[in-house]
Amino acid sequence: MAGVPEKARFFLEQAVPQLREFEAKGIFTTDEIRSLVRKRTDFEHLVLSPGNKPSDWLNYAAWEKSLENLRAKRCRRLQVRTSSKSTGQGRVFGILERAVNRHPGNIGLWKEYLNYARDMKATKRYRKIISRALRMHPAKPELWVMAGRRSANNGDMQAARDFFMRGTRFCTKDATIWLEYAKCEMEWLEKMDAKRGKKGGAKRAIQEQAEQSDDEIKFPEEGSDDDDDVDENGKLILPDPGNFPGKSVIDEDTTKKLEGNEEGNPALDGAIPLAIFDISKKQPFFNPTVAEQFFNLFATFDTVSAQARLVQRVLDNMTELYPNDPxxxxxxxxxPLVNVGINTPSYPKALREALARLKSSLSTTTDKTKLADKVKLWIEPIVASEELDAGIRTVLEHTIRTLPRP
Structure with missing residues (x-):
């Protein structure tokens, strides 16, 4: 087998045509090119050594990306219009491809590879990378989230829901994918609510969300040479949960809800994030902390018309399951303060009710100190706001001082 120097020479020789172009067009000086060759040689010997680390590959790719950025800047300054950026991008792709082959178990490398393909708008390559990554790491929620969010950002919510629903079958150790799925649906609701008042109303909004952009994950036509990662129907080949050790977490009726295809389209009224929360309650990871995360998530979307219903549903379930938990x-x-601005007329009344609930809760909670810490962290940013009324600030400062201490 060839040693490290021979392997390094093989990869370095592939960059010779680009270096000659640099010199011929005056993009880099001869001394700069020598420096580039030395740096690239050091990187090649480092990543090809038996003890190489994922960070070595990431540093190599980062250096190549900085070199490509410098080349692009100099070409603009020197008005060199015939220097192609594809060569530099190809080198970065080649390094990241070698990296994931060398360290297939490292999620950081896969994510960097996917992010670079996304930034370069390399749609076909992105599709292949995400397919390989998900088949190799089906229990990693961050990969399913990346795939789902990309589809959602490209306007294909049906594909996004397919990714998230399949991911929930594999990722059962924590609530990561469930919370991201709910967040994605809330963002979609926010967009749909914004479009409801426009011509065509909700019906047109539903149609618009299915429109595809130029950067969407598209699949090759049947019979093409680029169909290694698709089935006979042109769909992306993903991990099959059929033989996965664990029962199905989403039944058929709920699947129809999550797909947003029910008659009357209750999806626009928050049925999907509500269904996600209801299903997550049945999972082993569900606890008061997870329920609080759902509450916090729904509470941040002030412009969603279904917000009040969602946060109240979460609170009702928490009260039923964990009545006195902090x-x-x-x-x-x-x-009472959800979706109430600190400079609105209704804020004092809502704050009065919140403080009454605080007094009552401190006498019934199972952990006064933990609750006091949560309340303090919540009130301090409000007190620091310049828009807050002076009288209300005084009340809140007094509240902080009177909270139980350990």
Missing amino acids: ATCFCSIRR
């Missing part, structure tokens, strides 16, 4: 008490205290 997380439940904290959500109950904040409930």
Whole structure:
């Protein structure tokens, strides 16, 4: 087998035509090119050595990207219009491809590879990378989230839901994918609510969300040479949960809800994020902390018309399942202030109710100190706001001082 120097020479020789172009067009000086060759040689010997680390590959790719950025800047300054950027991008892709082949178990490398393909708008390559990554790491929620969010950002919510629903079958250790799925649906609701008032109303909004952009993950036509990662129907080949050790987490009726195809389209009224929360309650990872995360998530989307229904549903379930837990008490205290601005006329009345709930909760909660810490962290940013009324600030400062201490 060839040693490290021979392997390094093989990859270095592939860059010779580009270096000659640099010199011929005056993009880099002879001394600069020598420096580039030395740096690239050092990187090649480092990544090809037996003890190489994923960070070595990431540093190599980062250096090549910085070199390509420098080349592009100099070409603009020197008005060199015949220097192709594809060569530099190809080198970065080649390094990242070698990196994931050398360290297939490292998620950081896969994510960097995917992010670079996304930034370069390399749609076909992105499709191949995400397919390989998901088949190799089906239990990594961050990969399913990347795939789902990309589809959602490209306007294909049906594909996004397919990714998220399949991911929930594999990722059962924590609530990561469930929370990201709910967040994605809330962002979609936010967009749909913004379009409801326009001509065509909700019906047109639903149609628009299915439109595809030029950067969408598209699949090759049947019979083409680029169909290694698709089935006979042109669909992306993903991990099959059929033989996965674990029961199905989403039944047929709920799947129809999550796909947003029910008659009357209750998806626009928050049925999908609500269904996600209801299903997550049945999972082993569900606890007061996860429920609080759902509450916090829904509470951030002030412009979604279904927000009040969603946060109240979460709070009702928390009250039923964990009545005196600090997380439940904290959500109950904040409930009157959800979607109420600190400079609105309704804020003082809502704050009065919140403080009444705080007093009641401190006498019933199972952990006063933990609840007090949560309340303090919540109030301090409000007190620091310049828009806050002086009288309300005084009340909140007094509230912080009177909170129980360990």
